[in-house]
Amino acid sequence: MEKPEARKLGHWMVLVVYPFQGHINPMLQLATILYTKGFPITIAHPQFNSPNHENHPEFHFMATITALNSNCEAPFQQYMEEMMKVEDPHDRVAGVVYDGFMHFAQVVANNLKLPGINVRTSAAATLLLFAVFPDAHHEKCYISFPRTCEFESFNFGVDNSLDESTLIKFKNISHLKFFSLGPFHKLAPSASSSLLKEDTSCISWLDKQAPESVIYISFGSMVRMDEKELVEIAWGLANSEQPFLWVVRPSLVRGNSGDDLLPESFKERVEGRCCIVKWAPQKEVLAHGAVGGFWSHCGWNSTLESVCERVPMLC
Incomplete structure (x- = not known):
């Protein structure tokens, strides 16, 4: 793994992972990228399909979430409040990065006045589904992006996107600001995050x-x-x-x-x-x-x- 940059005081990142293989891989890869930039990392995940903590000793794992969305908000908020109470005043939580399926994390981020960053781990075309349900109240928290320049300062080496035309269409529909990043697996070679044992x-x-x-x-x-x-x-x-x-x-x-x-x-x-x-x-x-x-x-x-x-x- 690339040697991490000097630890950034005031930039602890909490990543909320959806418990399926196709979602775990890119989120842990993103965590590795952020870690190499100097961010301490906490991974919040359900106990179901838990990633192997031993493969990522550099991260702190928090497995207190026992159900998805409808039951996740309260325990996650409780953990975040406890985490923010004991943290060093010079070493605060900078934001919550969450899989789009774990949208309860944005509610908690809003409650705690933290930036919430939504990471879509599937093709951009799936975003167009939201245009079909413009009035669905709970969808409004799905697309949220950082409002502080500290998250925008990284150069991930990506000049264009595989699904650029779809992103342009979605931007015209939503009028939201978003970033096209990746492919994470090329930017963050890391330990295996496979839930199944690989036969080499x-x-x-x-x-x-x-x-x-x-x-x-x-x-x-x-x-x-x-x-x-x-x-x-x-x-x-x-x-x-x-x-x-x-x-x-x-x-x-x-x-x-x-x-x-x-x-x-x-x-x-x-x-x-x-x-x-x-x-x-x-x-x-x-x-x-x-x-x-x-x-x-x-x-x-x-x-x-x-x-x-x-x-x-x-x-």
Whole structure:
């Protein structure tokens, strides 16, 4: 990890994390970026799907939130009030950075007169959904951005955006000020934030394959399918006659959490030209020279990681 700059007195940052893999990754990457700029970091998260504290010893983790939004506001405010009581007067909390799904954090920030920064961890196109509900009262706190120059002074090295046209459209609709940042995973190489154990043996298998010959298949941490769909995908891969690396996590098939999800006849057909794992170190896989394509569910993290490595996608 990049050596942090001198600690900034008066700039303690609290980040509120939504408890799913696609949201945890970019928030912890952003935390690492802020940490390298000298900000002490506290991570507030639910006990469900808790990130591994041992992978990030430089952060202080606070796992007192036990439910989402409707039940989160009171315990989070209580923690923040206690934190602000004991802090050094020269080392105050500077603001709350929260995942857009954890919008209760903005209410608490307002109550405590702190800046609240909303981080959208999905594609900008999702912001256009809010234009459909202009009168929904609770949506008004979703888009909030820093009002002090201290948050705007960082140069993240981004001159334009992957979804710039969508952001322009949203700006015209909302008339809000916002910042396009990222990709975080390129700006903050850090310890793994994976909730599932990564099988790194697939990297040594990739080392033995020809350049750009392997199809990488992963549908993320949440997608589920019927057994019929899984078998159909399996035979499609078998018939492709291409070497492939396939992530088949135990919870991928509805109603079947077992390890043996694929038919024996398929395994015999593809023996020697495939590697099947329960979970893969995806950034390392996509950066590997043997990978020539990515069959993806198009989660935003997967999309950014694939685009950054110039790997074509089947979506």
